[in-house]
Amino acid sequence: MSRKSIAIDMDNVIADVASHYITWYEKEYGIKVNPEALLGVPESEAFPDNAIRKFLYMPGFFRTVPVMPGAIEAVRKLMQHFDVYIVSAAMEFPQSLIEKYEWLQEHFPFISWQNIVFCGDKSIINTDYMIDDHVKNLDYCKGKTFIYTAGHNIHIDRHTRVNNWQEVVHLLEQEIK
Amino acid sequence: MSRKSIAIDMDNVIADVASHYITWYEKEYGIKVNPEALLGVPESEAFPDNAIRKFLYMPGFFRTVPVMPGAIEAVRKLMQHFDVYIVSAAMEFPQSLIEKYEWLQEHFPFISWQNIVFCGDKSIINTDYMIDDHVKNLDYCKGKTFIYTAGHNIHIDRHTRVNNWQEVVHLLEQEIK
Numbered sequence: 001m002s003r004k005s006i007a008i009d010m011d012n013v014i015a016d017v018a019s020h021y022i023t024w025y026e027k028e029y030g031i032k033v034n035p036e037a038l039l040g041v042p043e044s045e046a047f048p049d050n051a052i053r054k055f056l057y058m059p060g061f062f063r064t065v066p067v068m069p070g071a072i073e074a075v076r077k078l079m080q081h082f083d084v085y086i087v088s089a090a091m092e093f094p095q096s097l098i099e100k101y102e103w104l105q106e107h108f109p110f111i112s113w114q115n116i117v118f119c120g121d122k123s124i125i126n127t128d129y130m131i132d133d134h135v136k137n138l139d140y141c142k143g144k145t146f147i148y149t150a151g152h153n154i155h156i157d158r159h160t161r162v163n164n165w166q167e168v169v170h171l172l173e174q175e176i177k
Numbered sequence: 178m179s180r181k182s183i184a185i186d187m188d189n190v191i192a193d194v195a196s197h198y199i200t201w202y203e204k205e206y207g208i209k210v211n212p213e214a215l216l217g218v219p220e221s222e223a224f225p226d227n228a229i230r231k232f233l234y235m236p237g238f239f240r241t242v243p244v245m246p247g248a249i250e251a252v253r254k255l256m257q258h259f260d261v262y263i264v265s266a267a268m269e270f271p272q273s274l275i276e277k278y279e280w281l282q283e284h285f286p287f288i289s290w291q292n293i294v295f296c297g298d299k300s301i302i303n304t305d306y307m308i309d310d311h312v313k314n315l316d317y318c319k320g321k322t323f324i325y326t327a328g329h330n331i332h333i334d335r336h337t338r339v340n341n342w343q344e345v346v347h348l349l350e351q352e353i354k
Contacts, residue, residue, distance in 0.1 A: 005300075005301055007301065085301055087301075091278075091290040091291070091293050091294075091295075092290055092291075094275060094278045094279075094290075095275075097274040097275055097278065097295070098271060098272070098274055098275060101268070101271045101274065102271075112297065113268040113269055113271075113297045114268070114269075114297030114298045115297055115298075116268050116296070116297055117268075117294065117295070117296040117297070117301070118268075118274070118294070118295045118296070119293070119294040119295070119296075120289065120290045120291030120292055120293055120294070121291045121292075123182075124182055124184065124262055124264075124294070124302055124303055124304050125301055125302070125303070126301055126302070126303030126319075127301050142303075
């Protein structure tokens with residue numbers, strides 16, 4: 001049987017962007033936002049005046065985002081049985097391209113450049129599985145979809161929900177049995 | 178009827194990399210290579226000692242490549258009837274990411290960031306049509322494939338050959354009738 005392919009998103013999936021927003025927001029405005037305040041709120045409304053949007057254009061933001069807990073071990077495990085592609089809608093922020101590439105080199109050096117995709121929309125990406133926090137990406141996918149829990153998506157119920165990387169590995173291991 | 182999608186490659190398709198190799202090679206070694214010397218020869222053997230490979234890592238190389246004759250007008254025409262995606266296997270040369278983005282901004286400003294894809298291999302790209310000079314990309318494509326003539330591919334006969342952008346437009350216009 002040929003190996004199945006998985007498209008794994010970066011922001012809010014292997015990269016803990018929500019924590020990074022909170023850290024940068026506190027550094028900039030001196031206010032520590034409670035992570036629970038992000039639950040059920042669109043990303044653009046999660047911080048006053050959509051202040052975090054400017055972070056997305058600031059040099060160093062994407063380069064310094066923390067890794068999502070458990071992501072490195074989980075991706076390594078999945079690569080034993082699947083062709084794993086990292087697929088990030090990075091094109092909106094061109095300065096992020098090299099930062100995201102270097103971030104992957106640092107934290108996921110075992111992922112080949114051949115398996116990295118930076119795109120705009122993900123509608124032409126065709127994999128057997130997709131793990132993403134945004135329905136705008138998952139809704140296009142012809143394969144099985146997993147929505148990785150993020151504050152902005154907790155009310156979505158049309159994709160299989162995963163709350164952490166242990167759950168992802170558990171569900172995908174069932175697929176190879 | 179919903180619009181069909183086309184994946185268009187950059188190097189040797191909308192970007193005239195072969196001419197650029199000749200220019201940079203002459204600048205570096207003082208020898209003007211005849212374009213006909215590239216016909217039927219693998220890219221790696223087209224110049225002595227594979228000298229051109231180092232150009233791919235040099236800052237400015239991708240940023241300054243000339244546009245393939247007729248490409249701008251042709252892409253603009255195709256966009257009237259198709260969803261056009263620029264899909265470049267840029268990931269092998271990370272410094273090229275921003276250069277290729279800026280090059281597209283300069284020469285193809287009418288292409289949205291949403292329609293740009295920089296990847297490694299193209300096996301997970303799913304479009305109705307693909308225009309590329311490399312069989313390693315075309316062979317994976319589930320849609321109709323067009324091989325854009327380049328020195329290294331003149332002996333390939335398993336994809337529909339196009340020799341210039343006028344031919345591409347002519348063939349694709351038949352598809353919408």
